[in-house]
Amino acid sequence: MSPQASATAASGHDAGAGKPARAPALAIAGLITDAFAAVGLPPHDAAKVAELMTEADLTGADAHGVFRLPQYVKRIKEGGINTRPDIRVTKTAAGTALVDGDNGMGHLVMARTAETAIELAREAGVGWAGARRSNHAGAAGVYAALALPHDMIGLYGAVSSANHMAPWGGIDMLLGTNPLAAAIPAGEEAPVVLDIATSVVSYGTVKNHRLQNRPMPEGWVVGAKDGLPVTDPSRMDGLLLPIGGYKGSGLAIVIGLLAGVLNGAAVGRDVVDFNADAKTEANTGQFVIALDIKRFIALDQFKAGVDRHLRDLRGSKLLPGFDAIRLPGEQRRKRRAERLRDGVPIVPELMTQLDKLAAELRIKPLGER
Amino acid sequence: MSPQASATAASGHDAGAGKPARAPALAIAGLITDAFAAVGLPPHDAAKVAELMTEADLTGADAHGVFRLPQYVKRIKEGGINTRPDIRVTKTAAGTALVDGDNGMGHLVMARTAETAIELAREAGVGWAGARRSNHAGAAGVYAALALPHDMIGLYGAVSSANHMAPWGGIDMLLGTNPLAAAIPAGEEAPVVLDIATSVVSYGTVKNHRLQNRPMPEGWVVGAKDGLPVTDPSRMDGLLLPIGGYKGSGLAIVIGLLAGVLNGAAVGRDVVDFNADAKTEANTGQFVIALDIKRFIALDQFKAGVDRHLRDLRGSKLLPGFDAIRLPGEQRRKRRAERLRDGVPIVPELMTQLDKLAAELRIKPLGER
Numbered sequence: 001m002s003p004q005a006s007a008t009a010a011s012g013h014d015a016g017a018g019k020p021a022r023a024p025a026l027a028i029a030g031l032i033t034d035a036f037a038a039v040g041l042p043p044h045d046a047a048k049v050a051e052l053m054t055e056a057d058l059t060g061a062d063a064h065g066v067f068r069l070p071q072y073v074k075r076i077k078e079g080g081i082n083t084r085p086d087i088r089v090t091k092t093a094a095g096t097a098l099v100d101g102d103n104g105m106g107h108l109v110m111a112r113t114a115e116t117a118i119e120l121a122r123e124a125g126v127g128w129a130g131a132r133r134s135n136h137a138g139a140a141g142v143y144a145a146l147a148l149p150h151d152m153i154g155l156y157g158a159v160s161s162a163n164h165m166a167p168w169g170g171i172d173m174l175l176g177t178n179p180l181a182a183a184i185p186a187g188e189e190a191p192v193v194l195d196i197a198t199s200v201v202s203y204g205t206v207k208n209h210r211l212q213n214r215p216m217p218e219g220w221v222v223g224a225k226d227g228l229p230v231t232d233p234s235r236m237d238g239l240l241l242p243i244g245g246y247k248g249s250g251l252a253i254v255i256g257l258l259a260g261v262l263n264g265a266a267v268g269r270d271v272v273d274f275n276a277d278a279k280t281e282a283n284t285g286q287f288v289i290a291l292d293i294k295r296f297i298a299l300d301q302f303k304a305g306v307d308r309h310l311r312d313l314r315g316s317k318l319l320p321g322f323d324a325i326r327l328p329g330e331q332r333r334k335r336r337a338e339r340l341r342d343g344v345p346i347v348p349e350l351m352t353q354l355d356k357l358a359a360e361l362r363i364k365p366l367g368e369r
Numbered sequence: 370m371s372p373q374a375s376a377t378a379a380s381g382h383d384a385g386a387g388k389p390a391r392a393p394a395l396a397i398a399g400l401i402t403d404a405f406a407a408v409g410l411p412p413h414d415a416a417k418v419a420e421l422m423t424e425a426d427l428t429g430a431d432a433h434g435v436f437r438l439p440q441y442v443k444r445i446k447e448g449g450i451n452t453r454p455d456i457r458v459t460k461t462a463a464g465t466a467l468v469d470g471d472n473g474m475g476h477l478v479m480a481r482t483a484e485t486a487i488e489l490a491r492e493a494g495v496g497w498a499g500a501r502r503s504n505h506a507g508a509a510g511v512y513a514a515l516a517l518p519h520d521m522i523g524l525y526g527a528v529s530s531a532n533h534m535a536p537w538g539g540i541d542m543l544l545g546t547n548p549l550a551a552a553i554p555a556g557e558e559a560p561v562v563l564d565i566a567t568s569v570v571s572y573g574t575v576k577n578h579r580l581q582n583r584p585m586p587e588g589w590v591v592g593a594k595d596g597l598p599v600t601d602p603s604r605m606d607g608l609l610l611p612i613g614g615y616k617g618s619g620l621a622i623v624i625g626l627l628a629g630v631l632n633g634a635a636v637g638r639d640v641v642d643f644n645a646d647a648k649t650e651a652n653t654g655q656f657v658i659a660l661d662i663k664r665f666i667a668l669d670q671f672k673a674g675v676d677r678h679l680r681d682l683r684g685s686k687l688l689p690g691f692d693a694i695r696l697p698g699e700q701r702r703k704r705r706a707e708r709l710r711d712g713v714p715i716v717p718e719l720m721t722q723l724d725k726l727a728a729e730l731r732i733k734p735l736g737e738r
Contacts, residue, residue, distance in 0.1 A: 092664040093494025095464035125462025126497040126658075130665055153627070169694045170685030182623045192626065194619040227688035243613025250563040250697040253682065254551045257561065258522070261674035262665045268678045289495075295461040296499055296631045305630035309637045313622065316539030319596035325538045328619040 021351060022343030027369035028066050029054040031354065034363040035069055036105075039076045040083035045108055052107040052142055057344045060335040061139035061195065063204035067350055068138060070357050071274075072105070078278040081105060081135055089116050095124035098263065099131040103281050106137030114146040114154065114288045121152055121290035130263035134284045136161040136274055140181035141195030141332070147290045148183050148191050151299055155289040156181040159260040159267055161274040161282060164203045164240045168249035171224045174268045177202065177240055178255035183329075185293065187303035189310045193329035198252040199240035206240070209233035211349070260285040390720060391712030396738035397435050398423040400723065403732040404438055405474075408445045409452035414477055421476040421511055426713045429704040430508035430564065432573035436719055437507060439726050440643075441474070447647040450474060450504055458485050464493035467632065468500040472650050475506030483515040483523065483657045490521055490659035499632040503653045505530040505643055509550035510564030510701070516659045517552050517560050520668055525550040527655040528629040528636055530643040533572045533609045537618035540593045543637045546571065546609055547624035552698075554662065556672035558679045562698035567621040568609035575609070578602035580718070629654040 032050035037043055057065030075081050085104025089112065091097045097116045101109035113131045120127025137143065140156050147154030160176025167175055177197035184192040201220045209216050210233040218229040221238035230238040242248025260267030265285025272282040293302050314325045339345075346354070351366065358365040398419040405415035426434030444450050454473025458481065460466045466485045470478030482498045489496025506512065509525050516523030529545025536544055546566035553561040570589045578585050579602040587598040590607035599607040611617025629636030634654025641651040662671050683694045708714075715723070720735065727734040 093661070094492065095496075096494030096661070096664040098665055121464075123463065124493045124495075125465030126493075126495055127464075128495040128660060153631075166688075167682040167685055167694050167696065169688055169691035170682070171688050172681075172685035174681055174685060184623065184626050192623065194623050196613070196616045196619065200613055222688070227690065243616050244565070244569055246695070246697075247565045247612050250565065253678075253697065254553065254561060254563050257553050257675055257678070261671060261678060262522075262660075262662065264666050264670070267674070268681050291497060291631075292462070292465070293631065295465040296467055297633050301633070302630060305636070306626060309622075309626070309630060312541075312543055312637050313536040313539070316536055316541035316543060319535075319538055319540050319591070321596065322538035325536050326615070327536065328615075328622065 020345030020347045023346050023366050024343050024369075025054050025058055025340060027366055028057060028344055030369050031358065031363070031366050032066060032069055035073055035357065035361055036076075038361040038363055039073055041076075041105070042084065045105070048111060049105050049107040052111060053138055054344075055142050056139035058336045058339045059139070059141065059332045061141065063202065064139035065344070066346070066354065068136075070353050073357060073361070075274070075278040080274075080278045080280060080282070085109075087112050089129075091120070095120050095126050095128060097127070097129045099129055099134075101131055101134035103133050103135065103283075106135035106284060106286075109134040110137040110143045110286060110288070111146070113286065114143050114290070117154075117288040117290035118147055118150050118152060121292045122150075125292050125295040127290045128287065129289075130259070130285070130287045132263040132265040132283065132285055133281070134265070134286055135282055136284060137286065139195060140179045141183065141193045143286075143288055144181035144183035144195070145191070145193055146288075148185050150290070151185055151293055153185070153291040153293060154181075154183040155291075156286065157255040157259045158286040159256050159265060159271065159284060160197075161271070161284060162203070162276075163268070163271055163273070165199055165242055165249070165252060166224070166239050167253070168242060168246040171227070171239065173224070173239065175249065175252050176256060176271065178252045178259065180251070180255055184306065185303060186310060187307040189307045190327075190329045190333035192306070192310070192327065193332050198242055198248045198255065200243055200248075201240065203240060206233055206238070259287050263287065389714030389716045392715050392735050393712050393738075394423050394427055394709060396735055397426060397713055399738050400727065400732070400735050401435060401438055404442055404726065404730055405445075407730040407732055408442055410445075410474070411453070414474070417480060418474050418476040421480060422507055423713075424511050425508035427705045427708045428508070428510065428701045430510065432571065433508035434713070435715070435723065437505075439722050442726060442730070444643065444647040449643075449647045449649060449651070454478075456481050458498075460489070464489050464495050464497060466496070466498045468498055468503075470500055470503035472502050472504065472652075475504035475653060475655075478503040479506040479512045479655060479657070480515070482655065483512045483659070486523075486657040486659035487516055487519050487521060490661045491519075494661050494664040496659045497656065499628070499654070499656045501632040501634040501652060501654055502650070503634070503655055504651050505653060506655065508564060509548045510552065510562045512655075512657055513550035513552035513564070514560070514562055515657075517554055519659070520554055520662055522554070522660040522662060523550075523552040524658040524660075525655065526624040526628045528625050528634060528640065528653060529566075530640070530651060530653060531572070531645075532637070532640055532642070534568055534611055534618070534621060535593070535608050536622070537611060537615040540596070540608060542593070542608065544618065544621050545625060545640060547621045547628065549620070549624055553675065554672060555679060556676040558676045559696075559698045559702035561675070561679070561696065562701050567611055567617045567624065569612055569617075570609065572609060575602055575607070628656050632656070
């Protein structure tokens with residue numbers, strides 16, 4: 001894989017081409033809050049979803065922030081999401097809980113699930129909270145990172161809201177690119193935050209290439225009929241390839257069983273493609289694990305050890321074609337500081353969509369906030 | 370990646386070329402037991418290590434079974450491993466424990482760590498047991514699979530016993546191919562057992578190509594100086610490439626922090642290369658997580674859901690070049706049954722080494738058992 005390919009994959013941008021305007025984070029959060037309130041979410045819930053979506057925008061997960069707002073609003077309007085859910089947490093043992101999301105916004109269910117895992121870990125050292133009847137919750141890293149202020153490690157896994165992979169060797173799209181995220185506190189260094197799909201690139205990256213009419217390198221997508229490399233992003237019959245062949249496919253299966261079947265949530269053929277169907281309850285499954293560091297080692301010692309290892313890694317001599325070692329979480333922290341200061345880039349295509357949505361919902365458009 | 374490449378990578382064979390003889394599992398376990406007893410392990414410990422190493426051979430992790438015996442014996446003789454360890458388990462909360470392996474054989478430490486995680490999970494729903502001052506423990510999948518008879522899910526992670534990777538974009542070998550394993554019970558289907566390194570192929574696979582003088586495909590190894598593909602397996606300056614570029618590199622970092630730094634074990638520059646140094650205590654770190662399924666869903670319902678998903682995946686139409694979908698754990702179960710019946714294949718090069726070792730230790734050689 002070329003460094004260029006990986007940089008594109010890492011950025012997670014799929015919000016479209018064109019020179020972006022910059023919108024303050026507070027303005028984005030305000031737009032999202034008003035939009036969800038307009039379609040029936042209680043104000044407090046609307047603000048909570050807005051906070052979590054804006055966090056995705058701030059940290060660079062551009063495909064999972066305000067970019068998703070029109071799709072979520074459509075889903076609510078068509079009845080696919082319950083705006084007044086009774087989210088129920090059942091503690092099943094000292095370290096485990098099952099969360100029934102009552103088909104509410106995934107962000108609300110996941111925030112509750114992460115809080116539950118953290119509470120469990122405070123007592124039991126580790127907390128594993130699974131969710132059923134949840135929905136697409138945006139950026140995986142945001143939920144893993146909720147453990148960080150508690151000096152805990154957070155892990156997150158989810159069944160994707162559409163199947164874009166096949167099991168390794170096959171062509172039937174029965175597998176999501178089921179993402180995995182990990183957040184690990186550091187000392188002076190940025191916390192390690194890894195947020196990856198089990199495919200080489202996300203479907204968002206393919207859509208972005210389609211939008212910009214840019215050919216894709218080989219190794220991202222193969223044709224579902226012939227298994228040959230697809231480089232034309234306009235072709236709609238492609239399969240995303242898993243990282244490491246059978247390894248990424250196996251990881252996606254394992255995450256699907258842990259986040260889906262274990263929680264009584266949908267997996268495989270039962271997954272509702274949320275791009276194609278805005279009406280049917282998705283029964284999305286996710287899990288959050290929180291781990292209390294001080295049950296293993298003194299916190300200072302842990303953070304110093306993480307810092308030292310990260311600095312060693314960053315100090316590695318470079319391979320030709322690379323200008324720096326980028327450690328997971330480092331760009332995220334830089335981007336968050338920069339975007340808090342300068343605003344979040346919103347490409348013209350997205351601004352047009354958001355203005356149209358604001359007009360429909362009779363709320364103040366982003367540019368006037 | 371071609372299906373051929375993946376089949377090679379999946380097999381994990383690096384025990385050498387040549388037509389293999391077949392040795393009964395009991396004969397292998399007997400040889401291993403006698404060898405460890407001859408170098409000072411208490412009989413019960415020697416038999417326990419033998420059982421776990423033979424399990425690796427039976428399930429197809431040929432690079433992690435009896436193949437390792439000469440190396441382990443050398444390490445014990447040179448003082449790198451404590452033959453009479455006082456392995457101490459400290460329960461630190463309802464769901465967490467830290468195991469100090471006292472530099473004993475990694476297999477003993479990991480068996481104890483897995484038992485601890487399972488005990489914790491019985492009470493707390495989830496158990497996370499970390500180990501420090503451990504050693505190379507062989508096949509990751511063996512320890513994850515210890516949860517299966519308890520109708521639990523097992524997860525395992527480890528810091529590799531040598532660094533064969535660099536952080537993505539770099540060339541300094543500061544990163545292990547830190548493996549991850551997961552074991553998930555099924556109903557009639559084989560349990561899902563995924564056992565993967567975070568590199569595209571293992572170093573064992575490279576050594577196997579070297580032994581057989583077979584060129585390697587591009588995408589496995591790059592030169593540490595120029596970053597260009599290395600296809601000549603005799604070149605010793607190669608870096609193993611991570612799966613999915615920055616993704617596999619990030620996974621290796623996360624596993625290293627969870628298995629190493631969190632447990633007060635070695636990571637990065639502190640890792641003792643156990644191929645080059647048989648004297649220095651390695652302070653290997655690993656973790657085992659056990660998760661009690663019935664805290665989330667009725668066991669029957671879980672197993673039926675796993676079976677259904679696995680059958681759907683296996684029923685997928687095939688990509689050209691593949692003759693079947695191979696799900697993680699399926700080959701393992703078939704191979705175990707076949708090898709229990711027909712014996713474990715031992716290639717001539719390995720047999721020669723084992724005969725030499727038996728003569729040195731004055732124990733009965735494999736062929737006479």
